[in-house]
Amino acid sequence: MEDKIFKEFLEKKGLKFTKERAAVLKEVFSTHNHFDPDDLLIKMRKKGIRVSKASIYRTLPLLLECGLVEQVEKIDKHAHYEHTFGHGHHDHLICTKCGRIISLFSEKLERLQEKLCKKENFRSISHTLEIRGYCSKCNAKLK
Amino acid sequence: MEDKIFKEFLEKKGLKFTKERAAVLKEVFSTHNHFDPDDLLIKMRKKGIRVSKASIYRTLPLLLECGLVEQVEKIDKHAHYEHTFGHGHHDHLICTKCGRIISLFSEKLERLQEKLCKKENFRSISHTLEIRGYCSKCNAKLK
DNA sequence: TTTCTATTGCAACTGATTCTCAATTACAAT
DNA sequence: ATTGTAATTGAGAATCAGTTGCAATAGAAA
Numbered sequence: 001m002e003d004k005i006f007k008e009f010l011e012k013k014g015l016k017f018t019k020e021r022a023a024v025l026k027e028v029f030s031t032h033n034h035f036d037p038d039d040l041l042i043k044m045r046k047k048g049i050r051v052s053k054a055s056i057y058r059t060l061p062l063l064l065e066c067g068l069v070e071q072v073e074k075i076d077k078h079a080h081y082e083h084t085f086g087h088g089h090h091d092h093l094i095c096t097k098c099g100r101i102i103s104l105f106s107e108k109l110e111r112l113q114e115k116l117c118k119k120e121n122f123r124s125i126s127h128t129l130e131i132r133g134y135c136s137k138c139n140a141k142l143k
Numbered sequence: 144m145e146d147k148i149f150k151e152f153l154e155k156k157g158l159k160f161t162k163e164r165a166a167v168l169k170e171v172f173s174t175h176n177h178f179d180p181d182d183l184l185i186k187m188r189k190k191g192i193r194v195s196k197a198s199i200y201r202t203l204p205l206l207l208e209c210g211l212v213e214q215v216e217k218i219d220k221h222a223h224y225e226h227t228f229g230h231g232h233h234d235h236l237i238c239t240k241c242g243r244i245i246s247l248f249s250e251k252l253e254r255l256q257e258k259l260c261k262k263e264n265f266r267s268i269s270h271t272l273e274i275r276g277y278c279s280k281c282n283a284k285l286k
Numbered sequence: 287t288t289t290c291t292a293t294t295g296c297a298a299c300t301g302a303t304t305c306t307c308a309a310t311t312a313c314a315a316t
Numbered sequence: 317a318t319t320g321t322a323a324t325t326g327a328g329a330a331t332c333a334g335t336t337g338c339a340a341t342a343g344a345a346a
Contacts, residue, residue, distance in 0.1 A: 016292060016343075037334080052295045057334060078333055093265045106259055109252075113274060116249055121279035122236045129272045131256060136264035159312065159323065181302085195326045200303065221302055 002029055002068055002085045009066035023049050024059040025068070034072060034082045034101065072128065091128075095135035102135065145172055145211055145228045152209035166192050167202040168211070177215060177225045177244065215271065234271075238278035245278065 006025055007017045027044050028035070035043075037056050044051055060081065063069040070084050072092060090105040109129075117124045149168055150160045170187050171178070180199050187194055203224065206212040213227050215235060233248040252272075260267045 014292085018293065018342085020294070050295095054295065054335080055293085058293090093260065093263060093267070095265075096268070102263055102265065104259060104263065106255070109255055109259065112249070112252055112255060113272075116247060116252065117236065117274060117276070120236060120245055120247065121282070122238075122245065122274070122276055123282045124236070124274045124276040125239070126276070127272065127274040129256075129270065131260060131265070131267045131270040133260070133265055133267040133269070139264070139266045157323085161312085161324065163325070179302095193326095197304085197326065197328095198324085201324090 002083075005068060005085070006063070006066060010062070015062075020051050020055045021059050021062070023051055024056055025063065028063065028069060028081075028083050029085070032082075032087075034080050036078050036080050038078075070126070072130070089126075091130070093131045093133070093135070095138055096132050097134055097138035097141075100135050100137075145226075148211060148228070149206070149209060153205070158205075163194050163198045164202050164205070166194055167199055168206065171206065171212060171224075171226050172228070175225075175230075177223050179221050179223050181221070213269070213271075215273075232269075234273070236274045236276070236278070238281055239275050240277055240281035243278050243280075 002025060003022070006021070010017050010021070023044065024040070027040055027049070037053070037060060040056055041051070041053055060069065063083075064071065064081075068083060068085050069081050070089070072080050072082055088105070089110075090103045091109070093102040093104060095101070113127060114124065145168060146165070149164070153160050153164070166187065167183070170183055170192070180196070180203060183199055184194070184196055187199075203212065206226075207214060207224075211226060211228050212224050213232070215223050215225055231248070232253075233246045234252070236245040236247060238244070256270065257267065
């Protein structure tokens with residue numbers, strides 16, 4: 001599982017699987033929701049886990065690099081993340097009214113994107129698709 | 144053209160089409176490249192146009208709101224924009240090696256996205272698709 | 287144990303963006 | 317032309333996310 005992946009990734013880079021890094025990892029995987037670094041800190045503090053802001057900010061790029069976490073929702077002012085292990089890549093519909101986030105995955109969409117990259121001779125590594133608008137509920141309320 | 148669109152938008156909101164706003168608009172449309180607020184300020188200063196940083200930061204959201212400008216590449220630490228009038232929405236391939244940005248538009252892709260939204264009863268207003276990876280040149284260099 | 291390097295927390299820092307506020311301006315009504 | 321009102325401006329202070337320097341600590345290897 002994720003511990004193992006992270007550990008091996010760290011070892012390969014000559015880095016250590018410390019208890020702080022383990023704690024951040026655990027917290028990241030304790031929920032399926034999106035989060036930002038500050039959320040994480042607050043939640044950990046509440047649980048009595050001692051980690052510094054700096055350690056969180058230092059650990060997140062590592063988790064990104066080994067693919068356990070993805071960055072999402074770049075429209076807002078601060079970075080948001082979500083873990084990806086267990087449920088692969090997907091895109092997001094973001095309701096700008098109520099903030100609801102709907103995850104979505106389409107094999108067809110992925111294939112089409114890949115095809116478009118090929119046409120440009122572009123080797124894609126990752127991508128983000130965010131569609132903003134109104135979710136069904138908010139749309140109904142708008143009349 | 145864009146002046147008219149902006150002016151009417153402002154009037155509708157009870158705001159004024161001032162010379163500062165006009166100057167920012169003009170500058171935004173003077174190039175087809177992406178830009179960030181600071182770029183804009185520097186370029187305007189060089190041309191001897193007097194505007195404050197604050198005015199730029201206040202004008203950009205208005206341009207976003209009326210659709211003359213879109214936000215792109217939130218991946219970096221600061222916001223990037225591009226104007227959209229004259230060449231409609233498009234997506235981006237971003238080379239993480241050399242920073243090159245390739246614009247791309249696919250009717251088919253747009254339609255597919257729209258279809259996926261319908262399935263979720265989601266009314267889409269705008270979207271961003273960013274594909275990160277290696278452009279042809281960098282990919283070749285990587286051998 | 288000693289040595290070496292990676293890691294940590296803290297606090298100071300950075301740089302982008304937003305806010306405050308007094309002075310200015312546009313415009314409609316007098 | 318003058319006034320009143322509300323929007324707007326510039327300058328700098330404030331904020332806030334994210335980063336960095338550093339001294340103290342921890343772990344692994346010798």
